[in-house]
Amino acid sequence: MKKINYLHAKSSIMYDYLIVGAGFAGSVVAERLASQAEKKILLIDKRNHIGGNTYDHYDEHGIMIHKYGPHIFHTNAKHVFDYLSQFTKWRWYEHEVLARVDGQFVPIPINLNTINKMYGLNLNSDEMEAFLASKAVKLDQIKTSEDVVVSKIGRELYEKFFKGYTKKQWGLDPSELDATVTARIPTRTNRDNRYFTDTYQAMPEGGYTKMFEQMISHPKIHLMLNADFKEVQNAISYKKLIYTGPIDSYFDYCYGKLPYRSIEFKFETLDKEYIQPTATINYPEVHPYTRSTEFKYLTGQTHHKTTVVYEYPQAEGDPYYPIPRRENALLYKQYENLASTIRDVYFTGRLGTYKYYNMDQVVAQSLTLFKRIMETEPEKSLNGKKHVHVPA
Ligand code: FAD
Ligand code: UDP
DSSP: OOEEOOHHHHHHHHEEEEEEEEHHHHHHHHHHHHHHOOOOOOEEEESSSGGGOOOOOETTTTTTEESSSOOOEEOOOOOHHHHHHTTTOOOOOBBBBEEETTTTEEEEEHHHHHHHHHEEEEEEEHHHHHHHHOOOOOOOOBBBBHHHHHHHHHHHHHHHIIIIHHHHHHHSOOOGSHHHTTSOOOSSSSOOSSSSOOSEEEETTOHHHHHHHHHTTTEEEEEEEEOHHHHHHHGGGEEEEESOOOOHHHHTTTTTOOEEEEEEEEEEESSSSSSSSSSEEEOOSSSSSSEEEEHHHHHHOOOOOOOEHHHHHSSSSOOOOOOHHHHHHHHHHHHHHTTSTTTTTEEEEHTTTOOOHHHHHHHHHHHHHHHHHHSSHHHHTTTTOOOOOOOO
16 A cells, blocks of 8 residues: 555556545455456545544553444454454454443343343343233334334333433434334343344454554555545546445535434543443433443553543534435435446445445445456456546
8 A cells, every 4th residue: 555645646647446435345345456356546535544434543641542433343244254354363352331221230232131130130031031022012013213122122111221312322213213223232031241242243453443554555555545535536537436435425415415423422531440330331311422432341452541432423523324214215215326327436335325334234345346346347348448537
């Protein structure tokens, strides 16, 4: 990977691909095209760093933090894990979360330990199943994020654990969101306190940024930071484009803005080795933030101080979360249809395809895109093309 500046890119280089966004979506496809197809790549990002929202670095106290909120890697996809393992060693890590409910810290996802602690009971798994069945609300259809929860655990637990948190996180009532949002959080009748149950749960040993440095280290990849696509596109010569920024921005919002949820991250460093009982605490009640995360649990770093991040969801700001609901999917569909009519431009990633994807899903999506490009564009037509494609 060679870092270049605007003047250099402008000079006389013809790139096979201009890739917009140096997060997972853009970096994976850059790596594949460079290492497997010998393509000449210019990877750009408007930020001053690589890694997209997974970017991590040491704060002024020397503690490794995630600038855009805590990122925990987990996947069931062996091919994704094997692919990333080329660029990093791993630290095995299983994430646990406590929810602050009724003045207590109880495990979330709700499991046997949660119910027994909350209600002072001593149920076994069968009894918990019966307990939940007695609370569950029978519904004809499961359409919304409210339905999916109340149909499993009833209204009381829904209100304690999901309603307030979801309203804060999304600025919407759960009844206004697709079922897929709260369906991410299971309910268990065993004592498994882990947040995820995926086969592979691990953190890149040296951090995400180091892993990205390795991923894009190929000499055929040039990297330009502080470069907004809209500002540099006309000065760069390239044959094809891969765009991982927000799809609506690419099309100048011609059908209107796709709604995104943003977050303000507030970091606090304390002169203590540890401050929280577990890595993350979720706050479904009155607190203005949704969760707090203590990074040292994730990274395994030893330090006499500790840094915690609090997440304050908000409407304005960087686009972090596509908002899964029907009207937004319909608006996205319009952009997707428009995208399918232009040649030599591909969209991928959480923002490029407006999907509430985890990191592993984005990696899988970009690996699939690479395969599709290779299948639909035989080598001979990819090489030796001379025209300069400048999108409108
Ligand atoms: P991004 O990482 O957003 O990268 C897109 C890049 O494009 C950005 O760097 C942006 O600057 C750049 N860009 C945009 N427009 C332009 C432009 N016009 N010109 C130049 N560059 C541009 N996933 C998990 O699996 N586990 C987790 O624990 C987890 N936690 C998360 C916590 C939070 C708070 C958030 C917001 C997300 C979390 N995720 C998690 C999801 C994860 O961040 C994403 O799946 C992943 O980072 C998406 O990668 P991407 O490349 O698609 O997008
Ligand atoms: N959720 C909730 N209470 C919780 C945890 C999650 O209501 O304690 C809901 C909320 O709507 C949240 C969604 O489930 O946005 C998905 O949670 P997850 O932890 O997967 O969110 P992410 O890590 O993507 O922010």
